[in-house]
Every structure is written in C-alpha cells, then in structure tokens.
Amino acid sequence: MEEFENKFAQIASLLGDKSRSVMLWCLLDGRAYTAFELSICANISAQSASNHLKKLIQANILLVEKQGRHRYYRYATSEVAQVIESMAGLVSINDEYTRTKQPERNGITYARTCYDHLAGKIGVKITDALLDNGMVEIVERTYIVTSTGKSWFQNVGIDIDDVMSQKRSFAHPCLDWSERRHHLAGALGASFLTMMLQNDWIRRKKGSREILVTGKGKLELKTKLNLEI
Template sequence: MKEGPDIAHIAALIGDPARANMLTALMSGKALTATELAGEAGISAQTASTHLAKLSEGGLVVTRKQGRHKYSTLANDGVAHLLESLMGIAAKSGHLRTRTGPKDAALRKARVCYNHLAGDMGTHMYDSLMQRGLILHDETDLSLTQTGATFVSEFGIDLDTLQRNRAPLCRDCLDWSERRAHLAGSVGRAMLSRMIDLGWARRLENSRVIRFSSSGEAAFAKHFPL
C-alpha cells in the first residue's frame, strides 16, 4: 500500500464543480451560510449542506453555529493559498469560466484573496515592494528587508505584533487573473486592512471586489510607485 498524503482525496473534493464554486465564494474571507453558498453553486440548500459536510470532513472548511444559522469559512490560510494557486494554473492553461462585464473588470483590478489584496493592484504593490528592495525573494522564502520593515512600520502597521504570531510575515501568492505574484502572509493581510482603515478603499458587499476611491488610488500610487 502506498504511504503519504492522499492528494487524490483532496483533489476530488475540490474537483466537483459545485464544491469548487462554493470554495471560490469563500475566498472572500467571509463566513457564508449554506443557503448563500447554494446560490453561488446553483444548487439547493440541502445539497449544499451535504457538500459542506464533505468539505468539513476533508479539512477544507470550518462550520460554526451562530444563533439559528450555521456559517462556513475556509479552514485556514493554507486552503486559500491552494485555491488561488489552482486558479492561477487554470487561468494560465486557458481554463476560464466565461464571465464578462463590469464585475469581472472590477475583480481583475482589485479584489480580496481571502484576506489580502489581489488583482492588478495587488501585483502592482508586490512589484513595487520588490523593485524597491523592501521585500526579498530567495530560493525558498519571501521576507521583509530592514528597509521594508521600516516602510511597513511607517505605514502604520504594528510589525512587532505580527512577528509574535506564527503566521509567516510575507508569502507570495499566484494571482489567477494577473498570473503573477501578489503579497500574502500577515504583512499582506495588514496592508489591505490598513488601506481600508485609511479610507483608500472598501470591500463591496457580497463581493470579493475592493473598490478604491480616486483619492485612494492616488495615495496608493504614491506609496507604491513603479
């Protein structure tokens, strides 16, 4: 008998079209009900609950009860990273779902990838940080340089608190629409939160879209020049 992780089981869980749509919806980082996920997948709420049970057993989602409703989220950052990587591979190989219109353009410009900034503005920020020597990529890891740590702190992020957490500070994540890296990890998460706190941008309700104001885009371009 072969030993080691059973990737076929995880692949089968993700590979079902309905479950794939549900997992993609959870990439918003929000907790959603079975009814909401059923709408995303185009299935009944009862069928969605069955799929959620399988995803929970497989360690891909976590479901919690609050009041009369049960809410599901992705189990952890690792699952989100896996899904975004799969999206990137699918896009690179030409396997794209047909969806045109303003929402698609907005998603490609700026969206939340679980908890950090993705899309054109996400890869722009990553490229700016890399070109200016604020982050450094070696053979195995992505890290903040000393200059980068100063920049992050001056941007209003408590780096000492982030460093006390177990999560990696910086991690690159393959962007499915840009097919290049954007910044994940606790610094990536804190960057997006800070931009929202500063009023540069806001998350659209029931969407992964991040909408920057005109003044927010100007401030973004000033802080992350290319």
C-alpha cells in the same frame, strides 16, 4: 505510499465536484457564509449544500463556527485558501482570450481579495513597488522586510513585530492566476489589506470579491510607493 495516493485522490474528487468548487470559490472573499448563502452561490438546495459542506469539513478544507442559530463556514486555514486560488492558474488563458477579454479597470482581475490579502493587477503592482523601493526582499520564496521597510510599514500603521508574532506564515509570494505573477500573501499581506480598507485606500464591492481603489488610495500609493494607479 498507497495510503497517501488514496487520500490525494479523495481530495481531488472533493474539489472536482462543480457545486463544491463554486462554494469554495465564493469563500475566497475571506468572509464566512451560511449553508443557505452558499447554496444560492452554487444554485443548489440548502440541504444539498449542507451535505457538500460536511464532506469539506471532514477533509479539513473548511471549518464551521456557530453563532446563535446560525452556522458559518470558512476555510480551515489561509494556506488552504491559497491552494484553491492557485488552482485558477491552471485555466488556460490563450491569445484569443487575452485579445477579447482584457481585464476591466475595475474588474475582478484588476483588483480583488484573495481570501485575506489583495490580488489582481493592483496586488501585483503593489508587491513589485514594495520590492523596487526596498521595503521587502525575496529570499528563498519568502518575503523579508528590510530595516527601511519596517519603518515604512510602521508609518502606514502596520507593526511588523506584531505581524510576525502571529502563528502563520509571515509573508510569502502567492501566484496570481490572472496576472501569472506573484502578489504578497501571508500575515503581512492580510495586514496590508486591512490597513488599506480601514484607511479608505480601497473599498469592497458589495456581493463580489472585487476591490475598488479610491481617489485617496491612488494618491497614497503615489506618495508612499511612487506607484501610478
């Protein structure tokens, strides 16, 4: 038990450092970055960033991949990314914050990537629509695709059998830190985000985790899920 407590304390200490926490936050857009790029995000030197990243790799929080002369850093697993994103839910959002900082229609709290799936108000609304329309059901903190849902996903270009064959969580609820409700995560959530990007329902905002919903996307969501955006 003491060994576990010591390891937990080490992880908490790693995440508690401001520079490391900023770099981890930047990596939540699902892309891999170099130490130099992450140093700019954290406003520290490239050497300092490399030292921080080395510790995160040793703790199995990040992985590094070499490509040519460059080394790219990313999350070790999607589950680790989910833990980091969920930590934002500990930030207090009081009445005054709500009154003075309502989410902008195209702000990061409205629509953003949560590592490899869609989050924010739009992510929650789509998840609710999938549930309300009987495409998925929630069973013991896991989303189950119904027979109707399987056909629906097939029609939008997502093969459920193929998604289920991936060696990761298929579909689970992820607590949205800005909405304080759940959105769809896991392999299905990642496939849904990819489909929406490929079909121009949504677009990434350059240099940000923010997602922009296109006119086509609004029409498709209304047609396919009766969802007003």
